[in-house]
Amino acid sequence: MDRDEVDRALARLGAEHEAVETSLLALQDHAGRRLLEGAGLTGVTKDRWASTEQAISLLWGYFDAYSAALNDTRELRARRRWPSREDLVELTDRLRGRSVTIASSATHPAPSITGPAKLSEQFTLEELVSRMNELYAGSLDMVVTADSVWSALPARIDLLSAELQRTRSLAHSVGVRPGEHPAGDELEAITHELSTLRAQVISDPLAFWRPAVGSSAPGGGRPDTDRYDRAARALEDIRREIEAVLQVRQDSEERLLRLRDVLSRADRTLTEARSARGEVLAKIAASEVPAVSGPPTVLQERLATAAEYRRHSQWHRLSPLLESLEREAEDELLRARESLGAVTAPLAVRAELRGRLDAYRAKVARHGMAEDPLLIERYDAARRMLWSAPCDLRVAEQAVLRYQQAAREVLVPRQAGPSGPEDRRGDS
Incomplete structure (x- = not known):
């Protein structure tokens, strides 16, 4: 050199x-x-x-x-x-x-x-x-x-632990406790998991590191947060469940009143159906009338249980019970309405036949044919059947059809005019 x-x-x-x-x-x-x-x-x-x-x-x-x-x-x-x-x-x-x-x-x-x-x-x-x-x-x-790892995970775990403590306090206030409710047991499990996770992160941070693939730079990679993320998701699910229970505490009285009203309407509808069934059996002959069930006693008992839960502030038990009761009460009201409709169907058919008969009579009267003897005879026959008890609907329907047929036969030539078939028959 x-x-x-x-x-x-x-x-x-x-x-x-x-x-x-x-x-x-x-x-x-x-x-x-x-x-x-x-x-x-x-x-x-x-x-x-x-x-x-x-x-x-x-x-x-x-x-x-x-x-x-x-x-x-x-x-x-x-x-x-x-x-x-x-x-x-x-x-x-x-x-x-x-x-x-x-x-x-x-x-x-x-x-x-x-x-x-x-x-x-x-x-x-x-x-x-x-x-x-x-x-x-x-x-x-x-x-x-x-x-x-130490900069990322322990601080996040501490924040989640603080949120966990707030959720536990809130859960305790609405009766969600370990051994009494699944969410209480899950909160205990999350508490243990966070405590264990923090201790392991502090003593063995490299066990919670994911190296970056293909990177040779010092510190290339990121902290492994899988366990923390699972605990955070589980806590969020429980928090939403606790909030739902809190919402139940706030609106439980209104929901119970609404439930009582739905069940009362179902009961009144069934009572109306039973009364209508007796009327149908008395007024309509040869008709299949379905039986009407009694009031929903099981739902009433469960409603009383729900009221008991509310009196004793057992919100975690009241929440799922109210949800199921609301669905079943609406189903019961629908069933009662369907039962009433099925029972009163023959009366509706009779009313429809009466209306049809009177409508044709009015039409015939407008054309000036009310005094035709055949029409009067068939009208009176159909009317007696429809306005008498017991009424055979099948026979009454045939009578109404015969009156309609006769009315059409009379009205068609009338509507055809002077050159119609009636005039031609007269010429012959």
């Missing part, structure tokens, strides 16, 4: 020395490293930190050796402004040769880091820089990873 090459090499190595020193001091002051030193570690983090501590110790040993070798080389270069050939030979050997010897006792290397233990190792300055960079990257990755 000539003088300029020596100076450029010294400048480059000096810059690398400064960069390594800055990085080492930053690593020494890193909050994650200080936390790791004082934490009661377990699992994979404990093993990784033991190796990382050895790596950091070795890293400082390498740095001290590198600093001493660089200072000695600088002193040799500073002896003469124009170094002699012997000086350049020695400077070249120090800058490019394996001029740095490091005793194993100075750094206490671990076999897992440096391989089998040796009495000493020799490096070029470039090799030493490369080795320090490698050790630094591995140490920083471990420190940054642990710090990232």
Whole structure:
């Protein structure tokens, strides 16, 4: 190497020395490293930190050796402004040769880091820089990873735990307690899970880290939040359930009144259906009239149970009972209305036949044919059947049809005019 090459090499190595020193001091002051030193570690983090501590110790040993070798080389270069050939030979050997010897006792290397233990190792300055960079990257990755997990998860777990305590207090106020309600048991399970999760995160943060695929940068990846996310979702589901119970407490009286009204209407409808059935059996002959069931006593008993739950503030039991009662009460009212419709169907048929008979009579009267003997005879026959009890609907319907047929036969020639069929029959 000539003088300029020596100076450029010294400048480059000096810059690398400064960069390594800055990085080492930053690593020494890193909050994650200080936390790791004082934490009661377990699992994979404990093993990784033991190796990382050895790596950091070795890293400082390498740095001290590198600093001493660089200072000695600088002193040799500073002896003469124009170094002699012997000086350049020695400077070249120090800058490019394996001029740095490091005793194993100075750094206490671990076999897992440096391989089998040796009495000493020799490096070029470039090799030493490369080795320090490698050790630094591995140490920083471990420190940054642990710090990232500690920065992310414990705080989130604490916030979720605070929300859990508020939910537990709210649940207790509405009677949702462990052993009495499934949601109370689930709250206890979430409490235990969050407590266990926090302790594990604090003692073994590396167990909650997902490395980024294909990334070689220190700390590449993200915290594993799967267990936290499951607990958060479970708590949210319970919170919504508790809110539903609270809503029941607020509007339970109104809902109970509404239920009583629906069941009362169903009962009145069934009473009307039973009364109508007796009327149908008395007034309509040869007709199948369905039986009418009694009032919904089971629903009334469950309604009384719901009122009892409300009196004793058992909101967690009242909530599902009210929901099922509301559905069943509406079904009962619909059934009662269908029963009334089925029972009164014969009366509706009779009313329709009466209306049809009177409508045709009015039509015949408008055309001046009301006094036709055949029409009068058939009208009177149909009317007697429809206005007498018991009424045989099948026979009455046939009588109405005969009257309609006779009316049509009379009205068609009337509407045809003077040249119609009636006139032609008269000419013949």
